[in-house]
Amino acid sequence: MSCKCQMKFSLDEDIVKYAKECTENEYPESYLISVLHKVQNRYGYLSEIHLDEVAHLLQVPTANVYGVATFYHYFKLKPRGKFSISVCLGTACFVKGADSVLDAFKNELGIELGETSSDCIFSLESTRCIGVCAMAPVVTINDRVYSNVVPAQVPAIIHEVKENMQVEA
Numbered sequence: 044m045s046c047k048c049q050m051k052f053s054l055d056e057d058i059v060k061y062a063k064e065c066t067e068n069e070y071p072e073s074y075l076i077s078v079l080h081k082v083q084n085r086y087g088y089l090s091e092i093h094l095d096e097v098a099h100l101l102q103v104p105t106a107n108v109y110g111v112a113t114f115y116h117y118f119k120l121k122p123r124g125k126f127s128i129s130v131c132l133g134t135a136c137f138v139k140g141a142d143s144v145l146d147a148f149k150n151e152l153g154i155e156l157g158e159t160s161s162d163c164i165f166s167l168e169s170t171r172c173i174g175v176c177a178m179a180p181v182v183t184i185n186d187r188v189y190s191n192v193v194p195a196q197v198p199a200i201i202h203e204v205k206e207n208m209q210v211e212a
């Protein structure tokens with residue numbers, strides 16, 4: 044049975060509608076990941092209020108929603124920057140110095156892994172093998188792949204991204 048309450052949601056109307064439709068099915072909880080994907084795709088991350096609203100809409104315990112949101116690496120619980128920097132820490136990248144590349148990004152941006160810069164431009168994350176080991180160490184910034192990255196290149200990479208951002212603005 045779908046949620047019939049008159050509660051005001053901060054989630055966009057189409058997501059509320061989708062979640063309500065999910066509850067018409069036999070196992071509403073099985074749509075939880077699908078709903079969370081929609082929320083994250085729309086807002087860039089899963090805020091506490093949105094997680095609570097999803098729990099309410101799907102009529103599943105809030106603890107279950109938080110459990111799923113924190114279990115999957117894909118889901119982000121904090122706002123992310125306009126550019127998501129992801130350093131591959133898979134074996135091939137690691138043995139070729141990915142940890143030093145990661146340290147260089149931390150130093151350059153003044154943030155730790157999982158954090159977002161204070162100007163909300165960059166988020167720093169790590170990933171496991173993305174399947175291009177021949178180009179290790181590899182860093183992705185949004186959809187762009189940087190190959191054979193060495194720590195000394197990091198300031199120039201950051202500078203380039205910021206410059207391109209200003210050109211596009």
Ligand code: FES
Pocket residue numbers: 131132133134135136137171172173174175176177179181
């Ligand atoms: S280990 Fe980094 S791309 Fe494979």
